[in-house]
Amino acid sequence: MEGDALRYASFIRDIGRGRENASSLDAARARTMWSGILRGEITDLELGAILIALRVKGESLDELKAFFAVSQEHNFVIDTRDCAFRFPPVVIPSYNGARNMPNLTALLALLLARRGVPVLVHGKVGERDVAPGALLRVTTSEIFGAMGLAAARDASEAIAQLDRGEPVFVPIEVVNPALAKVLVLRRMLGLRNSAHTLVKLLQPFSIPVLRLASYTHPEYHRLLGKFFCDSTQSELGDVLLSRGTEGEVVANTRRVAEVEWYREGRSSTLIAGQSGVVTELPILPESREAATTARWIQAVVSGERPTPEAISEQVEAIVRVLSEMNDRPRLASVQQGALSL
Numbered sequence: 001m002e003g004d005a006l007r008y009a010s011f012i013r014d015i016g017r018g019r020e021n022a023s024s025l026d027a028a029r030a031r032t033m034w035s036g037i038l039r040g041e042i043t044d045l046e047l048g049a050i051l052i053a054l055r056v057k058g059e060s061l062d063e064l065k066a067f068f069a070v071s072q073e074h075n076f077v078i079d080t081r082d083c084a085f086r087f088p089p090v091v092i093p094s095y096n097g098a099r100n101m102p103n104l105t106a107l108l109a110l111l112l113a114r115r116g117v118p119v120l121v122h123g124k125v126g127e128r129d130v131a132p133g134a135l136l137r138v139t140t141s142e143i144f145g146a147m148g149l150a151a152a153r154d155a156s157e158a159i160a161q162l163d164r165g166e167p168v169f170v171p172i173e174v175v176n177p178a179l180a181k182v183l184v185l186r187r188m189l190g191l192r193n194s195a196h197t198l199v200k201l202l203q204p205f206s207i208p209v210l211r212l213a214s215y216t217h218p219e220y221h222r223l224l225g226k227f228f229c230d231s232t233q234s235e236l237g238d239v240l241l242s243r244g245t246e247g248e249v250v251a252n253t254r255r256v257a258e259v260e261w262y263r264e265g266r267s268s269t270l271i272a273g274q275s276g277v278v279t280e281l282p283i284l285p286e287s288r289e290a291a292t293t294a295r296w297i298q299a300v301v302s303g304e305r306p307t308p309e310a311i312s313e314q315v316e317a318i319v320r321v322l323s324e325m326n327d328r329p330r331l332a333s334v335q336q337g338a339l340s341l
Contacts, residue, residue: 008036008046016053024057030066038074038178051185051193058219059194061226069232071198074178078120078155079206083163086116087322088237089209093200094123095172095183096247097137098293101254102285104311105140106147107297108250109167111315114301117322119167120158122175122202124183138288140248144169146294175204201227206334208237210322214244228262236334238263238325240270240318251310253282259314261321270317282308 011033014023025033033050036042042050059067080089090112094105109119125141141151144167151169152158161168173180179202182195197220203211213228215221221243228239239262245252258273283305285296299305 008033008042008050012046012049012053015057016049019056019058022053022057024060025063025066027062027066030063031070034067034070037182038070040178040181047182047185048189051182051189052191054194055191059197059223061223064197064223064227065230065232067194067198068201068227071176071179071202074176075202075204076155076175077206078158078204080118080159080162081206083118083159085118085162087118087319088207088325089118089120089162089205090318090322091203091205091209091211092119092121092249093202093212094121094140094248095196095199096244097139097142098246098248098288099137100288101246102288102293102296103138103140103143103246103248103250104253104284104293104297104308105248105250106143106167106294107300107307108311108314109140110297110301111307111311112318113165113167115315115319116165117319118162120162120204121167121169122172122199122204123169124172124180138290138293141169141171142290143294143297146290147298170204172199176202203236203334208235208325208334210237210318210325211239212249212318213239213241214247214249215241216244216247225260225262225267229265229267231265233262234264238321240321242271243273251308251314253284253308253310256310256313259317263325270321271313282306282310284308 014025016022037047092105092109097103109121112119121140123140125139149166149169151171152161153174158168158170172183179195179199182193183199186192200213203209213224215224224241227233228241240259241262242259243257256274258269259271260267261270285293300307
């Protein structure tokens with residue numbers, strides 16, 4: 001135990017000297033530290049110190065790559081190599097929800113599924129404020145629930161829903177239980193930590209997929225751009241990166257954001273961004289409340305209401321990318337960790 005304590009003290013000493021004086025860990029030490037965290041081989045005090053130190057310092061590229069590689073090893077694996085899907089799967093992370101605007105991530109998932117795209121959304125369940133019954137953010141899981149789409153409890157349920165042509169929502173506690181335990185520490189620490197970045201990057205499929213990713217701060221845009229150009233990321237599939245809509249990957253209906261396409265270690269602009277707001281704002285749900293948003297989404301999917309133009313463009317762009325991925329020689333499988341359910 002004393003040896004372990006000294007080991008984590010050395011990590012804290014390097015990364016805990018503030019933004020200007022802290023040192024980043026090399027890949028090997030970053031992997032050792034994050035492995036110990038996800039295996040639970042660390043005291044609460046040490047873990048809190050490490051998470052706050054990383055929050056202040058910011059993750060380096062080597063640290064992010066090492067943390068991600070370790071996190072992937074703790075994923076459950078959805079083995080779809082024998083599934084006759086028309087397109088590669090699309091993976092949509094949904095961890096922020098809506099604070100001011102309606103959360104339309106579920107609409108994006110449903111529109112893609114209607115085009116024959118297998119869609120997996122992973123995220124957290126509803127997060128409540130301190131006041132009893134007060135809603136802090138409306139999450140995608142709540143909206144799916146209001147539409148009668150139950151969350152998958154394991155890989156077999158996820159595959160069954162995909163086979164039926166339905167988008168599937170999988171809680172992070174199922175996708176990656178070890179990372180989920182670090183994620184919830186925000187309630188105790190009051191700040192986001194590295195797990196909030198990592199969960200949005202996960203790839204739980206056995207085959208290459210298209211991941212949708214987003215950023216909020218410019219420094220993360222630069223970091224993620226370098227991260228997605230890494231060869232190990234290319235093996236997992238392609239990535240579409242854009243500025244988040246309140247942290248969600250769905251297109252912003254009020255302004256056109258740039259979308260970057262990362263494939264085989266290179267990036268290109270898929271959708272050119274525009275400054276300012278769109279000339280005609282679409283009619284959105286009357287409130288951001290889950291039931292209201294769910295009814296509005298169902299009306300759009302059924303054709304009773306028009307689809308916001310920005311989301312229609314996003315769907316078309318995603319289908320174009322998936323068609324191009326289909327035309328490429330594909331890797332037979334993706335190397336994953338041993339936690340296959």
